[in-house]
Amino acid sequence: MNSIVLLGEVATRPELRETQDGLARASFILRFGAQRPEEPDYQVQVVAFGNTAGEVNDQYVQGDQVVVEGRLQMNSITKQDGTREKRAEVIVRRLHPIGKGQEASAPLPPPPTNPPISRPPAYKAPSVRPIADQPAFNDEIPF
Template sequence: MNSIVLIGEVLAEPELRYTPDNLAVTSLLLSFPSLRPEEPAYQVRVSSFGELAQKVVDNCRVGDQVTVEGQLHMNLVERDGRKEKLAEITARRIHQLGAGQVLSLTGMSESSTAVRDSGTESLSPKPAPAAAPSNPDEIPF
C-alpha cells in the first residue's frame, strides 16, 4: 500500500488546468521543515484531480498550513543532461489546519454530506457501513 501523510505550508497559489477530456487538475507546492536545522525546508509538488482539484483552488492560499493525505510517486526527469528523481504526491484529502475544513475526493459515493464534528467540516462522502462476515474464517486478515 502506498500512503503518505504530510503537514506543510502552501508556497504558491494552486494552479488549475484541464485535461483534454475536461478533468480538472490542480498542482501546488508544499514546503515542510527538514530534520536538520542547518538544511533548508523541503518542497514537494501536490497534485489533485476532479472535484478535489476545484476545492483546492477555491480554498487553499499561500501560507495556509495543510495536512495532505495521498500517494507518493517518484518521477524521473532530465535536467542539465542528467536524470533526477522528484517526489510528487497525488492527494486524496487535504485538511486545512486552523480552518477546520477537510477537502477530499467525493467521486467514491453518490451521496456527499457535510458532517460537523467538533468544529471540523468534512466534505468527504459518508462511508457505507461494512457488513460483518458470517463466517470467522472469511475475515480477510
C-alpha cells in the same frame, strides 16, 4: 499500500489546469520543516484531480497550513540541460486545512487539561491462614 500524510505550508499558489481528457488538475508546492535546523525546508509537489482540484484552487492560498493525505509517486523529468531527474509528487486523497495564511503561524492553543484519572482501589489479597491452622484433610467427598 502506498500512503503518506504530510503537514506543511502551501508554498506556491495552487495552479488549476485540465488534463487532455478534460479532468481538472490542481498542483502546488508543499513546504515542511527539515529534521535539522541547518538543513533547508523540504518541498514536494502536491497534485489533486477532479472535484478535489477545484476545491484546492478555490479554498487554498499561499501560506495556508494543511495536512495532505495521499500516495507518493516518483516522476522522471528532463531538465533544460538534458539530464534526467527524479522528483517526488504526492497525489491527494484528502486535504485538511489547519490554518490560514498569517493565522497559521500563530502558536497552537495548549491542549485541554483532563481531569485526574480515578484508579480502582488496590487489590487486597484474601487472608490466608498458616498450614498449621488448616483443618485436617478429610478423604471423604462431600457430595
